[in-house]
Amino acid sequence: MADLFGFRPSNALGALVYKGAATGFLINKAFLSLDKNTYIPPSPPIINSSKILRHEKQERFMSTIKKGIDLSHFQGDIDFKKVFEAGIEYAFIKTTEGATVQDNKYTTYRTDARAVGIKTGAYHYFRALSSSPEAQRDNIVSTLTAADFDASTEFFAIDAELEGNEKATPDEMADNLHKLLTLLDNEKILNSKKPFIYCDNNFWMNHILGEKYAFSEYPLWIANWDVSEPKVPASWEVAGKSWSIWQHSNKGRIAGIEVDVDLNWVRT
Template identity: 50%
Template sequence: MSVRQKRIIMEQTINPINEFKKGIDVSHFQGNIDWSRVAASGICYGMAKMSEGATYTDERFVTNFKGMKSQGIAAGGYHYFRALSSSAQQQRDNICARLNDSGFDLTQDRLAIDVEAGGNEGATPDQMADNLYELVNLLKDSLLNGRFPYIYTSPSVWTEKVAWKKYDFSGCPLWIAHWSATEPKVTDTWKDKSWCWWQHSSKGKVEGIVGNVDLDWVKS
């Protein structure tokens, strides 16, 4: 069997092409994106980084978000969670300002909280869970009209860095990061609901984007 044949078999194994839609997530690291070429390549869903902590704004968020929408790509935005440097209220206010800038549709567009270890090295699992739960509910009750934001995380970060047993996070749709796996590992929080987005690669190539980009499979 040739190397090419092996590669095709591997891609067919890990890429459930017939089941899910193609998505990507981007930030300013991808630079200037040609969203018309991205859409033409078959990308149906996109998430763009918009904010982090209390004050940071991704400089490309508004351009990326509007670029997705202009090409018929179902668009969303994500906020990088900081457990210690910013209160839940400060992060909520930062998110709200960014949504206003972009014309975000609170009844339709997806909002995600990015939960990672980076930038949260000093936070205990209890602090991660406490502050995240407060932010989730602030967004649900004061911004999203009762809808829960998505949670982006990896299996290892969620089980090791967040005291998830303290609260019920299962109302938040799961955006799981699990690269190069045949299927993602879903943690106990979502064992009865599974995932909605699966970030399956950080080294994807997509027309209209220079360099690597995160690739996602999307259920809904």
């Protein structure tokens, strides 16, 4: 609608009509005439309440989380001072896999990260069939003990993924994962702290019989990339629990690391 005498009429006043030579508003069938001295205030701005709510939600979210990364030897040499200066506060480092593998960068990464003030954690890549839960427990405990792992300040997680576990049935995945977690519950090196379970929702729902055990007793590290909110597996959702760590990207670029790195939000 064109401006009237330099002002844009407010739609709240009523319909703009023309009556002979007069111009005015028709309000409840009554004609209100206007002259050139009549001031009509501009319409108030339309406030997008959904955007405000999203902004407030984002602010609350950002006030309760910290930035983290997870690493393995694939990241090569790392300048942890630059990583810390980039705002990274947590680094989760691969320590072991199956019964016999130790990541050759674990000790170096852990030492260098802690030296600049980055909090550290460790994770074990779970093998459902090629290694027994007992043998994996032994590999984890001996490696963490040699590194002087401190459960009072460090996280530990079991990484459950499809790669390397393609032949395991959902029952076998659930049974052997639960067995390993139960074995670790009794290990002094973890100081009675429950390990995190790392997984993505699709893998968990299709390849692990999650309802067979109370996996929700363990904190969830969920992988769900490039989404505004992660999908939490039913094992945690039905128990009224959410994620503790969210791996939100596998294509992060961080100063001090020359290749892509996984990015995480850590709830504190």
